[in-house]
Amino acid sequence: MTPPVDPQALRAAVAAVQDWLLDEATPPPDRVALAAAVRLTARTLAAAAPGKSVEVRVPPFVAVQCVSGPRHTRGTPPNVVETDPRTWLLLVTGLTGFDEASSGGRLSLSGSRAGAVASLLPLVRLPAGKRGETLPEDSRFEPRPP
Numbered sequence: 001m002t003p004p005v006d007p008q009a010l011r012a013a014v015a016a017v018q019d020w021l022l023d024e025a026t027p028p029p030d031r032v033a034l035a036a037a038v039r040l041t042a043r044t045l046a047a048a049a050p051g052k053s054v055e056v057r058v059p060p061f062v063a064v065q066c067v068s069g070p071r072h073t074r075g076t077p078p079n080v081v082e083t084d085p086r087t088w089l090l091l092v093t094g095l096t097g098f099d100e101a102s103s104g105g106r107l108s109l110s111g112s113r114a115g116a117v118a119s120l121l122p123l124v125r126l127p128a129g130k131r132g133e134t135l136p137e138d139s140r141f142e143p144r145p146p
Contacts, residue, residue: 005044013037014093014124021089021126028086035061038085041092041123049120053113057082067116079111094122 013036017029028034038061045056046064053069055077056062065077083091087106090096098118101107109115 003043004047005040010040010044010124013040014089014126017089018093018126021086021093021095034085037089038062041089044123045092045117045120048123049116054079054081054111054117056080056117058085058088061085066120067113069113069116077111079113080108081114081117082108091121092123093126094124095126 013033016033017037020026020029029037038058042056042058042062042064046066049066049068051068052065052071054067055065057080059082067079083101083106087096087101091098091101091107098107098115098121102109
């Protein structure tokens with residue numbers, strides 16, 4: 001079982017990259033800040049949807065297994081969601097949609113259960129369009145069960 005993520009650490013990590021998410025022209029965050037935001041959001045997803053039927057990969061920072069169902073144990077998993085760090089963070093903050101990222105080629109899905117991840121997003125709300133603001137205490141909300 002994935003240990004729970006500290007909501008304050010999650011908010012702080014996402015807040016550290018939010019200007020870049022809201023404006024692509026903003027210089028990218030440093031690698032440590034980007035890694036923290038990606039890892040904590042992916043681990044939040046794994047904690048919210050425990051299971052081992054879908055692997056979510058955000059190279060080079062994290063891969064987590066989530067969503068209940070048939071368990072995968074060896075080799076390449078049959079159900080994989082893979083994307084780059086920026087697209088992942090846009091997805092988990094609701095700044096882009098699953099279908100939009102997938103049809104735009106920024107999100108790779110394989111297997112019949114990979115799409116289940118869409119129903120779990122977004123995980124964190126951002127004050128859209130408001131650069132430099134901090135995330136409110138209630139920025140984390142419970143994802144719907146798969």
